[in-house]
Amino acid sequence: MSLDSLMRDEVTLIKRDGNRFEHIQASVQRDKIFTNDPAIPIEDGDVFERILPSGIVERYDILDAGFMQGTKGIRPHYQSVVRKQTKIDPLAQPSQIIYNLIGPNARVNIQSIDSSANVAEVDPAELFGCIH
Secondary structure, three states: OOHHHHOOEEEEEEOOOOOEEEEEEEEEOOOEEEEOOOOOOOOOOOEEEEEOOOOOEEEEEEEEOOEEOOEOOEOOEEEEEEEEOOOOOOOOOOOOOOOOOOOOOOOOOOOOOOOOOOOOOOOHHHHHOOOO
16 A cells, blocks of 8 residues: 555645645644655645635644655655644633622722722711711
């Protein structure tokens, strides 16, 4: 079996300078993308793009271009180590902020200045502790 028979996907290589190499036959795996054209200048930091049948576009950052010189029966090719840009990090914790507001005129200001004024009606007897 040759590597060509495993190349069932089509990707586009987007270089850091914006140049694009389209219609590249590839085999897209979870953390690797295999391509068998050694003339394509794949470099660390480039991006592979794949369009799914649904129209969704997947983008993969190339972490290690992974050029392989080849051996008997296997032509030179790339085994690029990639990271899917939209991959959800299972270790990332959702951020949670808790605000405890106390009192009759409590307020929350997030990245703003409090320019408000409080107006409160209080019974004078309660305010000054007067007993009748």
